Every structure is written in C-alpha cells, then in structure tokens.
Amino acid sequence: MRIATWNVNSVRARLPNVLQWLSERTPDVLLLQEIKTTAENFPTLEFEDLGYNCLVAGQKSYNGVAILSKYPLEDIREHLPGDDADDQARYVEAWIDAGSSGVRVASIYLPNGNPIDSPKYPYKLLWMDRLQSHAAHLLTNEEAIVLGGDYNVVPSDGDVHDPEAWANDALCRPETRARFRAILYLGYTEAFRALNKEIGRYTFWDYQGRAFESDRGLRIDHFLLSPQAADRLKSCEIDLVPRGRPKASDHTPVWCELTNSSMVL
DNA sequence: ATGCCGGGCGAAGCCCGA
Numbered sequence: 001m002r003i004a005t006w007n008v009n010s011v012r013a014r015l016p017n018v019l020q021w022l023s024e025r026t027p028d029v030l031l032l033q034e035i036k037t038t039a040e041n042f043p044t045l046e047f048e049d050l051g052y053n054c055l056v057a058g059q060k061s062y063n064g065v066a067i068l069s070k071y072p073l074e075d076i077r078e079h080l081p082g083d084d085a086d087d088q089a090r091y092v093e094a095w096i097d098a099g100s101s102g103v104r105v106a107s108i109y110l111p112n113g114n115p116i117d118s119p120k121y122p123y124k125l126l127w128m129d130r131l132q133s134h135a136a137h138l139l140t141n142e143e144a145i146v147l148g149g150d151y152n153v154v155p156s157d158g159d160v161h162d163p164e165a166w167a168n169d170a171l172c173r174p175e176t177r178a179r180f181r182a183i184l185y186l187g188y189t190e191a192f193r194a195l196n197k198e199i200g201r202y203t204f205w206d207y208q209g210r211a212f213e214s215d216r217g218l219r220i221d222h223f224l225l226s227p228q229a230a231d232r233l234k235s236c237e238i239d240l241v242p243r244g245r246p247k248a249s250d251h252t253p254v255w256c257e258l259t260n261s262s263m264v265l
Numbered sequence: 266a267t268g269c270c271g272g273g274c275g276a277a278g279c280c281c282g283a
Contacts, residue, residue, distance in 0.1 A: 009271075009272065009282080010271090010272055010273075012272095013271085013272060013273090034272095034282085036272070036273065037273095060273090060274095061272090061273050061274070061280090061281090062273080062280090062281070062282095112281095112282065112283055113283095114267080114282085114283065115267070152283070165266095166283095169267095169283075170283085171283065204283070206266085206268085206270075206282095206283070207268090207269095207270035207271055208266065208268065208269055208270050208271090209266060209269070209270090211266095218283075220283080247271095250270085250271080250282085250283085
C-alpha cells in the first residue's frame, strides 16, 4: 500500500502535473491539499480515468482537501471535530477498503498561522488541539491510521534551511512544535523521520528567490502513523522531481509504503 | 526576502500562502 501526500496549490492549475505524476508513480492513495475549489468543480473524471475514486472536501478559492484512492473509500468524515463553526475545508478522512492492506487515512491542511500576532495563530493552535483530540480518539479503534498532509509545522531546526531566520515564524514557534509533539506522544510515529535521520531534507520551497535551485526549503509535509500502521511501515521518501517541473506547486509529493497486515511479525 | 512568486477571482488589483 503506497500512500502519497501533495499540497498542489490549486488542483485545476496543477492538473497536468498531478496526472503525469500519478501515471508515473501509480500510488494506491494520494492525499491532496490546497485544491482551492469546490467538489463540483473538482476534476473527478480525469482522476477516475486513471482508476482513482475521489473524496473531496472542497471550498471556493481557498483551502480544500481530497483523497484519491484505487480502493473503495468507506466510513467518511469531512470535518475535523471540535468546532462546528469552523467552515474552512482542511480535513477529510476515510477507511481505504483494501482487505489485509486496509488503512484509515486523513488528508490534512493544517492552518499556517502567520502572522503570529494575528488571530490566525490562535486559530492554528486551537486547530492543532482539535487534531490531537481526534487523533487520540482514533487510536481507541486500534487500527492502521495514516494522518498525512501539509502540517505547516517544521518539527525541528534540522527541518528548515535557516533556523535562526525562521525561529519566530508560526511554523517553527515552540507552541506549534509542542502541539505537534503532543500528537506523537499519543503514540503516533512521524514516518519520514523514523526511517531517515538526515537533516536538511525538505518538502516545500518558496517560489521566490530561486529557493528550490539553492535548496532553501522547509520540511512541513508529514505522515503520522498509528502503532498498527507504524508496524507496517516499509519506506518513506520525498519525490523531488515534480518540484523541478514547469508550473510546479511550491510543495513536492511525499510518499510512504506499508506492507499488508499479514506480513507483520 | 513580513511576498521579489504564483493562484483565485474576474477582468484591475487585492487577498492569500509559508
């Protein structure tokens, strides 16, 4: 079971890039963020032509998340619990019905939170508190869970090209990192870091100032795995190729591979 | 590099992202 996550910065503007990448890499599941459109304007037919079922939690102009899956999507949730008044489309969850390879996945677009002296920062922190609560609730089912997406969290100083310059940014602030760790302390495993100790590996590079060419980036797109999923974790990689292509998103895809549950020791 | 890109909206210029 190969699961990928990609903040595409508009699914309609990025459609040729996403279709090309899906054709080349053929993941079983792709978690999309920042689709910037509604479900009715989502390019469902184009993805179905490649064999994917689509689940979309959309919004006009901003935000928006989706799950593409070669397997049926069951037990759907399209809103992060904890604040019914929150109308930003940043969370969608489903059970991937793939027999012994089955897994619950969520596509997460965690709020950016900048600037930190604006209401956006407390919104981010409260959103993270809600995510922690829901992540804790999900663990009670004792199933394989992969919470993937754009967390807008730089977990450690080794995950940003210039830690000093970014120290007071909402992606790096101690309150942000503490909430990210709080989810790990529940029993979740951050897949890339669990398998790769190398620092300076990034998933986002700004469009400006030739940031990608000079590798001035951030690692902010993550997979958090429940114990049952972590036991099946085989690999986790950042695919740099799409970021270097014409009309690229400012994020590049990350993917992880899980064995099926019958292969767990 | 607190927006110098790039996208949405909508038809110019502003809002937004990290």
